[in-house]
Amino acid sequence: MLFADGVFNQPEGKTAHGIIRHSRIFRPVAVIDRTLAPGSTESVLPGTDVPVVGSLENVLDLRPEALVVALTESDYGEWKDGVFLHAPRQAGDLPEFWRQEIHSAVRHGLHIISCLHQHLARTELADQLGVGQHIVDIRRPYDNPPKYSGRRQRSRAKVIHVAGSDCVIGKRTAALQMRAAADRLGIDSGYIGTGQTCMLVGCDNGAIIDRTPVFQAAGLVERLIEEVESERDLLFVKGQASVLHPAFGGLASAILQGSQADAVVFVHDPRRRQRYHWEHLPIGDLQTEIKLVEELGGAPVVAVATRGEDNVERLRHIGLPVADPLTRGGSETLLNAALEAAGLALPAH
Incomplete structure (x- = not known):
């Protein structure tokens, strides 16, 4: 059961x-979104067919095992005259309906998987859990993050980093669609998670990674890769x-440099002019950012991902392969552009 009340058809619904x-x-059995x-x-997501319901009570007959709170307090918004007005809240400042649904899930014996900034396992809910019932707070800091070493002594895996020109622009979708394509081609591929x-x-x-001190973020990404790279190609x-994001550029650069990638796929929406939820800040110049990503990361940008065939055509001029990862x-x-740059051959069939 996914909780995405009010945001499922908005960018804030990205986790769901x-x-x-x-x-x-x-395996989602339903999405809670009263709107x-x-x-x-x-x-909202063509090709999917999961019921959208108004509350947990509507689907208890499906016997859900867990409630995934698939948003944070900062994703909150209100609808007025059919328009979604983003109104972020502080950590722990939950709307009453959110609290009601979470408490209802606990009463009915569901596990709680929470993306909230507030750690629910440290609240009174922990005292209401039954035997074998758990609360998992996803946004926990990593214990003892390591320092960055800069070593490039990998025994097996090639690394593809997926960068982009803004938040909520399709980086995760591009990465996971490429992973699925690699699986179809018989490539032993994996995924390093950096967010909820x-x-x-x-x-x-x-x-x-955004819960890690900035001076340890690159080292943490490096460590995450080192721990599993011998298991994947x-x-x-x-x-x-x-x-180039004034608020989050340090985080983006740390992940880029920590990944020590062999190739980079860049994600961009040419129609976007202002930054997501920072409307007073313009999007950076595409060519400038691509060059900067290459300089900071030490790996070439080999392709550009975007959404929609119209955007694909708008970006043809940049001289790199351009594609929508959700189209055939x-x-x-x-993936092919990244594999060629990384020097990884396709499996023989």
């Missing part, structure tokens, strides 16, 4: 979107935000 499209851990209930996820959705869809190793690492053959186009 990712779980429905790509999770190897959860779209009753309905189906197909209206990555952890919930299933990854070989991962951490919430190919690893995908999703970046966060943008290296799109993820293969991106």
Whole structure:
């Protein structure tokens, strides 16, 4: 059961979107979003058909095992005259309906998997759990993050880093679509998680990198890769935000440099002019950012991912392969460019 009340058809619903499209851990039985209930996820994510309901009580007959709180306090918004108005809240400042649904889930014996900034396992809910019932707070800091070493002594895996020009622009979708394409081609591939959705869809190793002190973030990414790279031929690492983002550029650069990638796929929406939830800040120049990503990361940007065939045409001029990873053959186009640059041959058939 995914809780995405009020945001499922908004960019703030990205965690729920990712779980429905790509999770190897959860099988969603329904999505809670009063603004779209009753309905189906197909209206938001074509090709999917998960019921959208108004509350947990509507689907108890499906016997859900867990409630995944697939948003954070900062994702909160209110609808007025059919328009979604983003109204982020502070950690722990939960709307009453959110509290009601979480408490209802605990009373009915469901596990709670929470993306909230507030750690629910440290609240009174922990005293209400039954035997074998658990609360898992996804956004926990990594214990004792290591320092960055800069070593490039990998025994097996090639690494593809997925960078982008902004937040919520499709980096995770591109990375996971390429992983799926690699699987279809018989390539032994894996995924390094760097954020909450990555952890919930299933990854070989991962951490919430934005909970790590910035001077240890690159070292943590390096460590996550080192711990599993001998088990895979190919690893995908999703970046966060943008290296030119005034607020999050340090995080984006740390993940990029920590990944020590062999090739980079860059994600961009040419129609976006202002930064996501930072409307007073313009998007950086595409060519400038690509060059900067190459300089900071030491690996070439080999392809550009975008959404929609119209955007693909808008970006043809940059001289790199451009594709929509959600269209037929799109993820293969991106993957093939990355494999060629990384020097990883396709398996023989």
